[in-house]
Amino acid sequence: MRFNKLDLNLLVALDALLTERSISRAAEKIHLSQSAMSNALSRLREYFGDELLVQIGRKMEPTPRAEGLADAVRDVLVRVEATISTQPEFSPETSTRLFRLLVSDYTLATLMPPFLASVYERAPGIRIDLRPQVADPRRALERADADLLIIPKDYCSPEHPAEFLFEEDFCCVIWAESSLATGDLTRERYLEAGHVVVVPGQGQPAIEDWIIQRLGVSRNVGVTTFNFAAPAQLVVGTDRIATMHRRLAVQAARLEAIVLREVPLPMPPMQQSMQWHTHRTTDLGLAWLRAVLRETSLTL
Incomplete structure (x- = not known):
């Protein structure tokens, strides 16, 4: 199929090339031979009058023209995929569909266990791929690398639908033998x-650090970590303090020699939300999954 003299199949090749930045990996991704992908790149260069990808050392880097095309091409492909892949019916009892969710380790420890149990009870054949949140989760959504994001409302993109799931407040975690634990x-x-x-x-x-920064105060940071549950262990044996999601702190208090205290600052609760691509709103399978997430959040 052609549009304005462009073979639309070349858009799939262009998207793969801009994602992988390698002819061989792009060819493998869309099941073409390397020579066929090289030919596709040549035709794309001819059509756009631009090199699109140039070899710099061992890497291929996109030209400014290619960078300008990347999001538009991906959006077109996501629209097409969403339209043709949406089924007129969805039966969870018999479905073997794979859903990809971007989640933090906080969400893994709190929402995911009851959610996965509920999904399994209703639809044992459905598969869930839990992926770590990335530097730009919105981009993962727009590139169809994820079906759903589970993130705080403050981090949701204004360009796609989002729905509130539940609130989480914060508390302080202190080693039980710390001087901070008295008084x-x-x-x-x-x-x-x-x-x-x-x-x-x-x-x-x-999110808790972002809230504290908005209050106009700064903390004396002694240790940083990438894991939301880790601070409860890392304060043990020290006079340090950690500000944690309360659900994680309560879980940790069952295992660690810690005490919980209220945060002596006016911290609003976090509003955990789910977000999906606007083109996927009518996807019946995704709508079902969102309903299960919504129901599960009510039990937390």
């Missing part, structure tokens, strides 16, 4: 203490 945890003691802080590696601070 009131005042604002002054909290700010003077050394802190264990989560830096999840998503190109932005963890």
Whole structure:
């Protein structure tokens, strides 16, 4: 099929090339021979009047023209895929569909266990691929690398639908034998203490750190970690303090010699949400999965 003299099959090749930045890997991704992919790149270069990908050392890098095309091409392909792959019916009892969810380790420890149990009870053949959140989760959604994002409302993209799931508040975690465990945890003691802080590696601070920054205060950071559950272990044996999601802190208190205290700052709760691509709103399978997530969140 051609549009404006462009073979639309070449858009699939272009998307693979811009994603993989390698002729061999792009060919493997869309099941073409390497020579066929090289031919596709030549035709694309001729059509757009641009090199699109240039060899720099051992890597192929996109030209400015190619970078400008990347998101538009992916959006077209996502629209087409969403249209033709949406089934008129969805039967969870017999489905073997694979759903890909981007989640944090906080979500893995709190929402996912009851959610997976509920999915298995209703649809034992459905498969769930839980993937770590990346630097730009919105891009993963737009590139169809994920069906759903489970993220705080403050991090949701305004360009796609999102739905609130549940609230989570914060508390302080302190080693039971720490000097901070005796007496009131005042604002002054909290700010003077050394802190264990989560830096999840998503190109932005963890939600609790972001909230504290908005309050106009700074903490004395002694330790940083990438794992939301780890601070409860990392404060043990020290006079440090950690500000954690309360559900994770309660879980940790069953195993660690820690005590929980209220945060002496006015911290609003986190609103955990789910988000999906706007082109997938009518996807019956995804709508069913969202309903299960919605029901599960009510039990937390």
